[in-house]
Amino acid sequence: MSSSISQPKEIHLAATQGFCAGVASAIEVVELALKKFGSPLYVRHHIVHNTMVIMDLEAKGVVFIECLDEVPSGEVVIFSAHGTSPEQYGLAKQRGVRVIDATCPLVTKVHRAAMRFSERGVQTILIGHKGHQELIGTSGYVDQNLLFVVENIKDVDQLDIAQDRPVGYLTQTTLSVSDTKGIIERLKQRFPHIQSASKSQICYATQNRQDAVLELARFCDVIIVCGSPHSSNSNRLKERAEQEGVQSYIIDMADELQAEWLTDKQCIGVTSGASVPKKIVDQTVSRIQSFYPETSLFEYENKETGINFPIPAL
Ligand code: SF4
Structure with missing residues (x-):
């Protein structure tokens, strides 16, 4: 490797990552x-x-x-x-x-909220990614005559909804916190009396991982997101890093990581989506260190430890 190219010096693992x-x-x-x-x-x-x-x-x-x-x-x-x-x-x-x-019990909560809206005749706007499995599932709990799906602000502007009947919104659990905020603001402008469930449906795991990647983006030159291409929450992490102006790459497996992505970078952030085994993050760190053996690894306390959901009876 040319000595004129500066070498990465640090790898920082996101505080919150891995399985939710x-x-x-x-x-x-x-x-x-x-x-x-x-x-x-x-x-x-x-x-x-x-x-x-x-x-x-x-x-x-x-x-x-x-x-x-x-x-x-x-x-x-x-x-x-x-x-x-x-x-x-x-x-x-x-x-x-x-x-x-x-x-996931947090998805079941959204289903229940959707059913409550439909029982009360509330026109229900689902904010989420059309075609994503979670949105398809949740759509099934809404009276089909009351169902509207929006992905972005443009979709909100095009909604054709009766103004004289109640309207409410629910979100997919794995959306971008910041994008969703903008969509909800526009919904509130168009429908000042719009109802929502008592709590945000973006789940704790999505929120924590986006917060952690935002933290990395404050000081890293590049962020590697471990996650499969069809994983909603992993893609949101890449987008979040890029919104902060930090170059980011998503990899399904560690061997997809390219040495040239790290050229001239001093500080590499590594994170992963909520469905990614720790093994992939460990392999990613090993691959970076195989390119640049002098890098130091920094890890932080994960505030999610000890959160468990019940296992259904078999
Ligand atoms: S990301 Fe995890 S905790 Fe959040 S809704 Fe999906 S499965 Fe549940």
């Missing part, structure tokens, strides 16, 4: 079900959005499916952490397939 409680418990449900029922074990949709997790579980005999027709009658199916629409529970019942529900 919802992901940890969903993976544990699958592991326990494998022990109890053996393989093949059917899981509807990827249990969490991470390639390594999915590959590991497939190697143990998990079969990921999208359509319940693929599950033989009498078998068990696990529903993913992102939440599943009521229609799918009904279909499983019809087919004689037993459901084990690994939906």
Whole structure:
């Protein structure tokens, strides 16, 4: 390597990263079900959005499916952490397939809020990413005549909603805190009496990881986000770093990291989404150190330790 190029000196790990409680418990449900029922074990949709997790579980005999027709009658199916629409529970019942529900309890709270709105005839605006599994699931809990989905401020401006009937909003749990704030402000301008659930639906894990990446962005020259391309909360971390003017890259596996991304950088931040095994972060740090052996590693106290969600009965 040329001596004229300055070498990275420090790697800083985000204080909060790695599995959130919802992901940890969903993976544990699958592991326990494998022990109890053996393989093949059917899981509807990827249990969490991470390639390594999915590959590991497939190697143990998990079969990921999208359509319940693929599950033989009498078998068990696990529903993913992102939440599943009521229609799918009904279909499983019809087919004689037993459901084990690994939906994150924080997503279930949003489902309940959606049902309460519909029971009261509230036109419900879901803020989220069209096509994301969580939004598809939550949409199923809203009366379809009262459902509106928005992704951005432009969508808000185009909403065609009856002004003389109640209107409310709910959000996906893994959105950008700052983007969502702007969308909600615009909704409040258009619908001054708009209702919301008592608490924000952006979950603690999303908020903490975005806060931690913001902290890294204050002093790092580049931020590496470990996370799969289809992971909503991982993509939001990359966006958050870039909004602060810090170059950021998202990698699914450590070997995707390129040495030239770090050229002339002094301080490298490393973080990960809520569905990323710690192993990938460790491998990423090792890869950086294989390029630049002199770097020092800095770690911080993770305030999320000790948060656990209950495991459903198998
Ligand atoms: S990111 Fe939040 S909502 Fe999603 S599984 Fe984790 S805790 Fe639950």
